[in-house]
Amino acid sequence: MARVTLRKVVKRYDETLAVRGIDLDILDKEFVVLVGPSGCGKSTTLRMIAGLEDITDGEIIIDGETVNDVPPKDRDIAMVFQNYALYPHMTVYENMSFGLRLRRAPKEEIRTRVQDAAAILGIGELLERKPKQLSGGQRQRVAMGRAIVRDPKVFLFDEPLSNLDAKLRVQMRTEIKRVHQKVRTTTIYVTHDQIEAMTLADRVVVMNGGVIEQVGTPDELYHAPATRFVAEFIGSPAMNLVPCHLVETSSGLGLHLDDNLVLPVPADRIRRYQPYAGKSLLFGLRPEYMVERRVHTGPHQFDFEVLLEVIEPMGMDTFVHFLVNGMDVCARVNASAGARAGQRFTLCADLDHLHLIEHDSGKVL
Amino acid sequence: MVTGTRAAVGIASRGSIGRDRRRALFWSYFFLAVFVIFFLTPPVYMLITSLKTSAEISAATSPWWVFSPTLANYVELLTSSTYLTFFRNSALVALLVVAITMLISIPAAFALSRMRFWGSATLATGVFLTYLIPDTLLFIPLFKIFAFVREATGIELLDRWWLLVIVYPTLTIPFCTWIMIGYFSSIPKELDEAALIDGAGYFQLLTRIFLPVALPGVIAATIFAFTVSWAQFLYPMAFTTSADQLVLPVGIVTTLIKGDVFNWGQIMTGALLGALPPLVIYAFLMDYYIAGLTAGATKG
Numbered sequence: 001m002a003r004v005t006l007r008k009v010v011k012r013y014d015e016t017l018a019v020r021g022i023d024l025d026i027l028d029k030e031f032v033v034l035v036g037p038s039g040c041g042k043s044t045t046l047r048m049i050a051g052l053e054d055i056t057d058g059e060i061i062i063d064g065e066t067v068n069d070v071p072p073k074d075r076d077i078a079m080v081f082q083n084y085a086l087y088p089h090m091t092v093y094e095n096m097s098f099g100l101r102l103r104r105a106p107k108e109e110i111r112t113r114v115q116d117a118a119a120i121l122g123i124g125e126l127l128e129r130k131p132k133q134l135s136g137g138q139r140q141r142v143a144m145g146r147a148i149v150r151d152p153k154v155f156l157f158d159e160p161l162s163n164l165d166a167k168l169r170v171q172m173r174t175e176i177k178r179v180h181q182k183v184r185t186t187t188i189y190v191t192h193d194q195i196e197a198m199t200l201a202d203r204v205v206v207m208n209g210g211v212i213e214q215v216g217t218p219d220e221l222y223h224a225p226a227t228r229f230v231a232e233f234i235g236s237p238a239m240n241l242v243p244c245h246l247v248e249t250s251s252g253l254g255l256h257l258d259d260n261l262v263l264p265v266p267a268d269r270i271r272r273y274q275p276y277a278g279k280s281l282l283f284g285l286r287p288e289y290m291v292e293r294r295v296h297t298g299p300h301q302f303d304f305e306v307l308l309e310v311i312e313p314m315g316m317d318t319f320v321h322f323l324v325n326g327m328d329v330c331a332r333v334n335a336s337a338g339a340r341a342g343q344r345f346t347l348c349a350d351l352d353h354l355h356l357i358e359h360d361s362g363k364v365l
Numbered sequence: 366m367v368t369g370t371r372a373a374v375g376i377a378s379r380g381s382i383g384r385d386r387r388r389a390l391f392w393s394y395f396f397l398a399v400f401v402i403f404f405l406t407p408p409v410y411m412l413i414t415s416l417k418t419s420a421e422i423s424a425a426t427s428p429w430w431v432f433s434p435t436l437a438n439y440v441e442l443l444t445s446s447t448y449l450t451f452f453r454n455s456a457l458v459a460l461l462v463v464a465i466t467m468l469i470s471i472p473a474a475f476a477l478s479r480m481r482f483w484g485s486a487t488l489a490t491g492v493f494l495t496y497l498i499p500d501t502l503l504f505i506p507l508f509k510i511f512a513f514v515r516e517a518t519g520i521e522l523l524d525r526w527w528l529l530v531i532v533y534p535t536l537t538i539p540f541c542t543w544i545m546i547g548y549f550s551s552i553p554k555e556l557d558e559a560a561l562i563d564g565a566g567y568f569q570l571l572t573r574i575f576l577p578v579a580l581p582g583v584i585a586a587t588i589f590a591f592t593v594s595w596a597q598f599l600y601p602m603a604f605t606t607s608a609d610q611l612v613l614p615v616g617i618v619t620t621l622i623k624g625d626v627f628n629w630g631q632i633m634t635g636a637l638l639g640a641l642p643p644l645v646i647y648a649f650l651m652d653y654y655i656a657g658l659t660a661g662a663t664k665g
Binding site: 050051052071072073075077078079081082083085086087088089098099102103146150 | 553555556558559560561562563564565566569573574577578
């Protein structure tokens with residue numbers, strides 16, 4: 001078990017900077033997920049921690065030791081790959097015990113450790129099989145077993161669920177979380193799937209273009225995104241973003257979305273937004289904070305009428321889409337609210353949850 | 366209504382697929398048959414001739430039938446010490462060449478396909494280019510080199526069977542390295558990365574993970590190296606002359622053709638027997654060759 005620290009880590013491939021000097025501190029026993037679109041540098045970062053890629057600049061510290069020049073085998077880490085990377089000519093038992101056999105661990109110890117790991121993952125009866133006789137989910141379990149058996153300081157996962165079908169992916173996600181709660185090894189997990197990131201992580205690291213956009217708990221990222229990128233990336237359906245003007249009104253500040261829709265800025269935010277009065281900004285509000293009209297429960301709820309364009313029933317809720325200032329906006333209403341396409345409908349926005357984003361910097365104000 | 370239409374379409378298309386398939390199968394078998402006849406005629410002719418006496422071969426009877434079959438040619442060859450010497454020389458040369466080739470080609474292919482270092486891509490192409498130089502262009506310069514070595518050091522290389530063990534790898538190593546680079550590159554990189562993280566060094570990675578997984582590729586290269594050394598004619602023809610130093614292909618031609626007398630029965634027998642070892646090796650290794658040993662390594 002160990003702490004992993006990255007200091008100003010840079011990775012350059014010829015002319016392109018894949019990772020542009022990131023700082024990250026991962027605590028002992030923590031489950032950290034690196035998430036971002038493809039090409040954001042998350043996998044490269046993981047591979048540098050594993051020692052599979054050289055570091056162009058900066059420092060990586062595992063358990064107090066700088067490992068920049070330490071080969072992978074001496075870093076005491078275990079990695080689970082997207083395509084499993086099981087040794088095809090070995091049985092499950094041999095696959096799981098390979099690392100221990102290389103280290104010449106006593107036979108008895110190997111046996112107990114493999115059996116313990118197999119028990120944790122429920123693959124005890126597969127130990128004599130070859131990888132090609134296993135299903136995708138079973139192979140993924142074996143790959144995890146191979147990591148657990150080693151009892152390393154750090155687990156690294158590189159998009160381990162991407163090759164599984166949707167249902168199995170959800171199952172294995174729970175499985176990974178359960179395993180981590182049992183073995184409590186420091187874990188760094190890379191995925192492009194923000195739902196995986198949110199559900200698994202103690203802390204999520206959102207990366208984009210080789211830099212870290214934000215580090216935070218899933219809750220923090222969801223409710224207090226630091227940048228436009230994070231606001232758009234986290235959450236499904238994505239946060240609605242509409243261009244607006246911050247204007248002064250008789251009662252304080254207002255968000256001018258279009259000529260028919262001016263939303264009042266909640267009183268407790270006026271001081272925060274005052275410096276930006278008169279500016280053109282981006283208004284952000286998540287779909288679940290726009291619902292059918294109800295008895296108001298909070299002070300900053302605001303009713304407005306829209307023309308519904310598309311209705312998407314999800315069962316429990318219904319997503320309704322309408323246009324504001326030419327932009328598609330989605331709201332999440334109760335399934336029994338009677339929303340119909342082409343109908344005028346009154347929505348209630350909870351402005352306590354609004355975000356204002358600066359156009360140029362992409363910063364959330 | 367909808368299902369009815371779909372069912373009708375299904376039947377119609379299935380019928381036409383069946384017809385297409387039958388036609389495709391017919392032509393496949395037709396061309397396969399042509400192919401088989403074309404390639405099996407010479408060995409069959411050789412077998413027939415090898416079972417005949419010299420008298421029957423020169424008689425004006427059908428060349429496609431044996432009227433009084435005899436194993437005399439086989440008995441004579443297999444009890445002749447010169448033929449057995451050729452056989453022994455050929456076998457030694459082929460086995461040693463295969464061993465040397467694999468010892469050099471496997472690490473070379475591994476390095477060129479896996480370790481990125483300065484100039485590795487150029488080197489890989491260079492390896493292949495050397496294979497493109499034909500041996501007909503090389504045997505005279507090589508002869509000169511060997512003569513020079515004798516003058517300079519007093520070591521006689523010419524007319525020694527083991528010289529071929531030194532020369533053949535110049536043909537086999539480039540090609541074997543090249544095909545193994547191709548095969549090794551098809552093995553997912555994650556497999557070595559997993560092994561490296563599991564604690565393997567490069568040597569363990571090669572012997573315990575890489576070679577077992579790459580076995581079909583290695584076997585294909587082995588078959589190639591063996592066939593090349595077994596069937597090579599020009600170099601032994603040029604470099605060896607004494608009867609006890611000859612290998613099979615040259616030995617058969619030089620000892621069984623005396624002036625203008627062709628001992629056809631024995632020539633055919635000798636060639637047939639000489640073709641046996643490659644045949645046995647193909648038959649034995651083909652299973653491995655075809656077996657998809659990498660199946661299950663990754664999703665696929």
